[in-house]
Amino acid sequence: MWLRSRLQLVPVFAAVATVALGLFTVPDSGGPTSAGSARSSGTSRPDTRGVVLAVHGGAGSALIREETSPEKEKAYRDGLAGALRAGQKVLRGGGSSVDAVEAAVRALEDNELFNAGKGAVFNEDAGHELDASIMRGSDQAAGAVAAVRNVRNPISAARLVMEKSRHVLMVGEGADDFAERHGLKPVTQDYYWTQRRWDALMKAKNPGRPQTKASRAEDEQAMGTVGAVAVDRRRDLAAATSTGGLTNKLAGRVGDSPIIGAGTYAKNDTVAASATGQGEVFIRGAATATISNLIEFDDMDVTSAAREVLIERLPRLGGDGGVIALGPDGEFAAPHSSQGLLHGYLTADGTIVTKIFLDESPPGARGR
Ligand code: ASP
Numbered sequence: 001m002w003l004r005s006r007l008q009l010v011p012v013f014a015a016v017a018t019v020a021l022g023l024f025t026v027p028d029s030g031g032p033t034s035a036g037s038a039r040s041s042g043t044s045r046p047d048t049r050g051v052v053l054a055v056h057g058g059a060g061s062a063l064i065r066e067e068t069s070p071e072k073e074k075a076y077r078d079g080l081a082g083a084l085r086a087g088q089k090v091l092r093g094g095g096s097s098v099d100a101v102e103a104a105v106r107a108l109e110d111n112e113l114f115n116a117g118k119g120a121v122f123n124e125d126a127g128h129e130l131d132a133s134i135m136r137g138s139d140q141a142a143g144a145v146a147a148v149r150n151v152r153n154p155i156s157a158a159r160l161v162m163e164k165s166r167h168v169l170m171v172g173e174g175a176d177d178f179a180e181r182h183g184l185k186p187v188t189q190d191y192y193w194t195q196r197r198w199d200a201l202m203k204a205k206n207p208g209r210p211q212t213k214a215s216r217a218e219d220e221q222a223m224g225t226v227g228a229v230a231v232d233r234r235r236d237l238a239a240a241t242s243t244g245g246l247t248n249k250l251a252g253r254v255g256d257s258p259i260i261g262a263g264t265y266a267k268n269d270t271v272a273a274s275a276t277g278q279g280e281v282f283i284r285g286a287a288t289a290t291i292s293n294l295i296e297f298d299d300m301d302v303t304s305a306a307r308e309v310l311i312e313r314l315p316r317l318g319g320d321g322g323v324i325a326l327g328p329d330g331e332f333a334a335p336h337s338s339q340g341l342l343h344g345y346l347t348a349d350g351t352i353v354t355k356i357f358l359d360e361s362p363p364g365a366r367g368r
Contacts, residue, residue, distance in 0.1 A: 046303040048353075051332035052231055053087045054345035055080055055104050057114050058224035059276040059322040062340025062358035073356065075113060080344035080354045083107040087230060088346050097230035097238035097272070098136050098159070105132075105155040105240045108226035112194050115224030117153055120192045120244025122201040123251045128192040130244050131258040132158040133169075137237030137266035137328075142168050144258035145175040150186040155242045157184055158258070169258060197247070204248035224342075225257055227264070227274025229326040237272035237328055239264045239288070246279070255279025261289030268328060270295040271302050277314070277321010277338055285314050291325055302327040303335075310335040311364055339363050 057080055063073075087104035091097075109117025120128045132154035133144035143162025146169065151157045157179035161170050164182055180186050225243035232238075241264045243257040256262035256279035263279070265288035266272040273288040282288075287309055294305035306325040314321065315337050322336025324343055334343050334355075341361055344354035355361040 046301070046331045046333050048332045048345060048347065050330045050347045050349070051326055051345045052091060052330065052348050053084060053100055053104065053228065054230075054324045054326055054332055054334070055083045055087070055108065055226065055228045055343060056274060056276055056322065056324045056334070057108060057226055057342035059320070059336055059338035059341045060224065061338075062361070062363075063342075063356050065357045065359060068357070076342060076356045077344075077354045079108065079111045079113050080342065080356070081352050082111070083226075083228070084344055084346045084352050087228060088350070088352075091230065091232055094233065096234075097232040097236050098134065100230040100232065101228040101238045101240035101272075102134065102155055102159055104228040104230075105226055105242050106153045108228075109153050109155060109242055112196075113224070114226045115197075115244045116226040116242040117244075118192060119194055119197065119224065121197050121224075121247040121249075123245075123253075124205075124248045125251050126201065127251060128189055128244060129251065129253075130154045130192075130242070131254060132240070132242035133258040133260060133264040134158045134162055134240040135238065135260055135264050135266040135272075136162070137239075137268040137272055138234075140267055142260045142264075144169040144260060144264075145179070146171040146254040146258040147252060148172070148175050148179070149189060150176045151179045151184055152187045152191065153184070155240050158240070158242075160184070168260065171254070192244070197244075200247045225276040227257075227276060227324060229266070229272035229274055229324050231272070231326060231328055231330065235268070235328050237266045237268050237326065239266040239272040239274045241274040241276075243276075256282035256287065259283055261286050263288065265289050265292050267292050267296075271305070271325050271327055273306070273323050273325040275321060275323045276341070277336075278319035281314055281317045281319025282321060285309065285317050285319075287314060287323065291323070295327075302331045303333040306333045307335045310337055334361065336361070336363055 083104040086107040087100040090100040112119035129147040135142040145157045227241040241257045262283040270292040294300045320337040322341035
């Protein structure tokens with residue numbers, strides 16, 4: 001009996017040792033792999049190891065180094081790094097991965113460069129409806145809001161749904177009221193008004209209208225959904241995603257971002273994942289839940305599973321985009337079939353890396 005209970009403890013010690021190594025050292029960065037090798041072997045070299053927090057600022061066309069002013073480059077890198085620092089502060093103070101992803105996404109929601117919160121895109125009726133979700137890997141608790149119109153930080157409303165209601169997804173007026181009743185100060189629709197999103201709406205409504213180089217570049221970033229994934233000291237995973245949706249979408253349209261298993265998923269033994277791209281396809285392909293299932297049932301590693309879904313399966317359904325995926329041991333991948341995926345990550349030694357240019361994160365590759 002004594003021996004049996006001791007033997008049962010061996011895997012626990014091994015797991016604790018693995019976590020300690022995975023979280024507190026930063027081993028190598030791997031080299032590129034082909035799409036085919038991920039499928040056949042079920043193991044691929046990840047983008048990076050030792051990651052504790054990662055964020056994305058949406059999929060779309062990549063920023064081209066030669067056409068990007070130093071000011072614009074700085075603004076995007078600062079935006080992603082600022083979100084990582086907000087989450088880092090939480091993790092350093094012993095906060096949970098849920099606290100960290102909420103803090104990181106709130107920072108991105110408050111930055112009008114990104115299509116979430118303040119920078120949300122316009123619907124076809126020139127209004128704004130925002131979607132967000134959050135998931136805790138330890139018990140698969142989740143919360144989400146969709147089509148909210150008066151919440152400054154939808155990710156905090158999603159967390160309130162997770163923690164203060166019996167529900168997972170709340171929509172529209174009911175969700176706005178719920179958020180206000182639980183202490184989130186409402187904003188009016190004009191809070192979300194920005195010139196660049198207005199120009200993008202006008203462009204979408206008049207596609208033939210001649211464009212300046214600047215407005216073309218802004219339009220290229222029109223996706224711009226944000227998300228975060230994290231693992232904390234207890235090895236608990238969490239994921240969060242927030243968006244204004246798609247420019248010129250029908251009022252009432254809901255994308256993948258607030259759908260658990262499509263835009264967001266976290267399960268402690270497998271992965272925390274946040275997606276961005278053509279939401280309808282990510283819903284039909286159950287994108288982030290499929291990544292988790294491939295890890296759990298097909299014995300794939302995080303990188304192979306994320307690549308399989310983003311590079312192989314979703315394009316066959318007719319959509320492109322990207323995902324940030326983080327395993328409990330710090331394995332991180334950011335594959336994308338869209339041209340670009342703005343993203344950044346923080347490793348356990350405190351290093352922050354941001355990737356915004358095409359040459360830093362080529363499509364179909366691992367986002368290096
Ligand atoms: N996935 C988001 C949606 O369909 C859009 C995006 O990621 O850019 O609402």
